[in-house]
Amino acid sequence: MTAMTGWWTRRSAAEKVELYTRWTFHLMAPVELVTLGGLPLSSGGRSSGIGTGLTIGLLLWVLAHSALCWTVSSRALGHTTGRRARPARLAVVLAAATVLGDLVVAGLWAGGALTDDSVVASLLVVTSVFTAGTLVLCLDRVRHMAYAVAGTALAAALPVAVFGHGVPESLITLAAVLLGGGAYAAACGFSSWLLGVVQELERSRDLKARLAVAEERLRFGRDLHDVMGRNLSVIALKSELAVQLARRGRAESVDQMVEVQRIAQESQREVREVVRGYREADLRIELEGARGVLDAAGIGCAVDAPALDLPAGVQSVLGWVVRETTTNVLRHGDARHCAITLRAGAGEAVLTVENDGAAVPDGAAAPGRTGSGLAGLRERLGAVDGTLEAGPAEPQSFRVIARVPLPASRKNARPTPQKKETVA
Structure with missing residues (x-):
């Protein structure tokens, strides 16, 4: 049992949160594929106007969009943990691809190539929702996250109005993306924030341990300075006095050097006591x-x-x-x-x-x-x-x-x- 669960139990709390968050967003790509993958096929089965080439093209679009969302979310979580730079270019590519996909789907709907309204609505809304949540992972400020959701909703609703499907349809698309994208984006933003907080707490704990070591080193240095600084100053003064007395032929120079020897031996003893106190633990x-x-x-x-x-x-x-x-x-x-x-x-x-x-x-x-x-x-x-x-x-x-x-x-x-x- 330990061998089976060791990959999880050997991880720290921060690593567990990161692993859980990563795999949660990695599973969003299969969810999008399962949700949208069968729509072109079902549409082709009910409508004789859609060709095989268009069906394959829509399937490839869904596959490419889910793969792009998976890549951007993985890079964004790497930025949250401090291992990667912010995937700004990939985020722009995802936003541009989503806008282009919305235009193509709305155009096919207007041209009669896609006649199933539910399929068109699902393609527009679901891809926009996943795009909004993925873009939010790349952002730090709540205001910017709200802008990303609103922009994604407008990108899905405007093509519907531009291609003449009517204002009610565009408003329904706008509301659907705002509600679904807002909820998914809120979950993504909270997960990213939580992962960042846990990582920061882990770094703070490591920093606290390093600061404790540094503080102990400073204490040891202060103790040595207090012991050696005073004694070395006395030794320097008495040595200088002994030199002056020796130059004058005074016998007191010997007494001064004996005192210097005594202070040096006392310094050795005090240093040993400081080191012993440092090495011993109370x-x-x-x-x-x-x-x-x-x-x-x-x-x-x-x-x-x-x-x-x-x-x-x-x-x-x-x-x-x-x-x-x-x-x-x-x-x-x-x-x-x-x-x-x-x-x-x-x-x-x-x-x-x-x-x-x-x-x-x-x-x-x-x-x-x-x-x-x-x-x-x-x-x-x-x-x-x-x-x-x-x-x-x-x-x-x-x-x-x-x-x-x-x-x-x-x-x-x-x-x-x-x-x-x-x-x-």
């Missing part, structure tokens, strides 16, 4: 960050993690597990809910992260098939004799379980009196 901060990030992404996050007296090394590695799994929930699958649970007992601390909407290919949990992020977590857990289990928990769910043994002195540690954090 479990409580990571839990709060995971909850905030997932909530902001529209994913309900339930955190059940009482405050435990865990060693610093254990908290750091579990914090990394929370950070990496949160990133995976955001980047992969289509999660709606995520649950994070922390427990300590039987000589070990256990952190469980489970989310729904997982897009896990077949065999993803097998050894050697996991991503580099989980491999990095296994390395970090291995440094503290911990283990990591990751894989599907049930259909469309994914679970990560990190186990870290506690030191003997911590085995009987009890949670400090504090209420659980639960966020739905």
Whole structure:
């Protein structure tokens, strides 16, 4: 079953919306063919005045029009998603072809080559309706969309009046195209707008992740500047003083250089502390960050993690597990809910992260098939004799379980009196 549905479940929410929208409009071409394809044949069967050549010509016109609408709509959706330029030339070709087709059909009707009024009305109205909806996909402003529908309706109604079929017939054609084309155009415009909004939300989420990385880099840079800037300034001043004292033969120059050495060693220690603080993750901060990030992404996050007296090394590695799994929930699958649970007992601390909407290919949990992020977590857990289990928990769910043994002195540690954090 996973192999059959993986082409859908492995897609993100934005990709699912795009796929659904594309195939909806791709199916409009067969709908037009089915609707109009048999009309010339039925007309030829009832009217001896229509020849075989005209029947073939009308069939080819319907086929060409549906293919042109299919091409323009596909290119227009590519423009909506930002992958293609706006198909302005193709849209002009479609509009011109529809106008020319309306003139030819109305002329054949006036000349007596087409005598079935229902066939003529269907050819004029249906092709104009599909043209109006397709043109709307190429436009951004509602006002321009309304102009496209009105222009298509006039292009269908004017030939009827010009070729002398009467004002009532032309008004009926105008009203039919306005109603049908307006409804279809509204559906097309809304679908295009919705696809654009979903794509923009997807880009915003990616941008948010990149900004978080950039912000962390800036924080790290500021910390290094605060540590090194001050100490390097003191080292430069004391070195200059030592040089001046040495030139004068003063013994105090040695004391100044000893002080420079001490400050340099202190700087090394502070830099190591900054880097170590950058590399280590605080479990409580990571839990709060995971909850905030997932909530902001529209994913309900339930955190059940009482405050435990865990060693610093254990908290750091579990914090990394929370950070990496949160990133995976955001980047992969289509999660709606995520649950994070922390427990300590039987000589070990256990952190469980489970989310729904997982897009896990077949065999993803097998050894050697996991991503580099989980491999990095296994390395970090291995440094503290911990283990990591990751894989599907049930259909469309994914679970990560990190186990870290506690030191003997911590085995009987009890949670400090504090209420659980639960966020739905």
